[in-house]
Amino acid sequence: MKRALLFDIDGTLILTGGAGARALDRAFKYLYGLDYVMEKIHPHGKTDPEIVREIFNRSLGRDPSHAEMERALDFYVYFLKFEVQYALKFRVLPGVKELLDRLQKYDEFIEGLATGNVRNGARVKLSRPGLWQYFKFGGFGSDSENRKEILISAIERARRLSGNSVKGLIIGDTPRDVYAAHQAGLPVLAVATSTYTVDELKKAGADFILPDLSNIDEAFEVLRSF
Ligand SMILES: [Mg+2]
Structure with missing residues (x-):
């Protein structure tokens, strides 16, 4: 076996070195004009969609629709490429x-x-x-x-x-x-x-x-x- x-x-x-959190910050700034959405969130052990849902609840006071979830995750990955490439730590x-x-x-x-x-x-x-x-x-x-x-x-x-x-x-x-x-x-x-x-x-x-x-x-x- x-x-x-x-x-x-x-x-x-x-x-x-914080690349994931910075990429989520940038995605929510770009999509919703929100600043530093990750400041109050502890991402440890949470799934990406759980984190996105938590951001929606804390910062927008509601759950994301399926389309909003997909879009937030797409933009997150887009910014993640840059953040990971240049993360000093x-x-x-x-x-x-x-x-x-x-x-x-x-x-x-x-x-x-x-x-x-x-x-x-x-x-x-x-x-x-x-x-x-x-x-x-x-x-x-x-x-x-x-x-x-x-x-x-x-x-x-x-x-x-x-x-x-x-x-x-x-x-x-x-x-x-x-x-x-x-x-x-x-x-x-x-x-x-x-x-x-x-x-x-x-x-x-x-x-x-x-x-x-x-x-x-x-x-x-x-x-x-x-
Ligand atoms: Mg882990």
């Missing part, structure tokens, strides 16, 4: 590249994404450091607003891709990753590389926890053990 590894993006593989998190390189050598793994980013946004963010090519499939914020549904889409694609049954593991950095994974019946490796500490991730119920992925051997052992 293949092991499908489903990686979150922001805070797990990379930090964009953009970085790949420790061990990520080395771990992905090692995983590619083993047939038992298939590497995918499970992210709240819309697919085009995920591609923009992961293309800058050359990481997009590592992932053969994924579940995205463009599949659903709900993180649990995104994980289910990802695991279904993994099954189709491997033509067989698969075991899935979520790798993420927030309690939201943990809750969604457990709702979808999947175990989680949580990494404390962004906003949340090892203790907070433990409290959320993560099955495995690492401070980051810099110890490749240790991370590899976890990925083989679930």
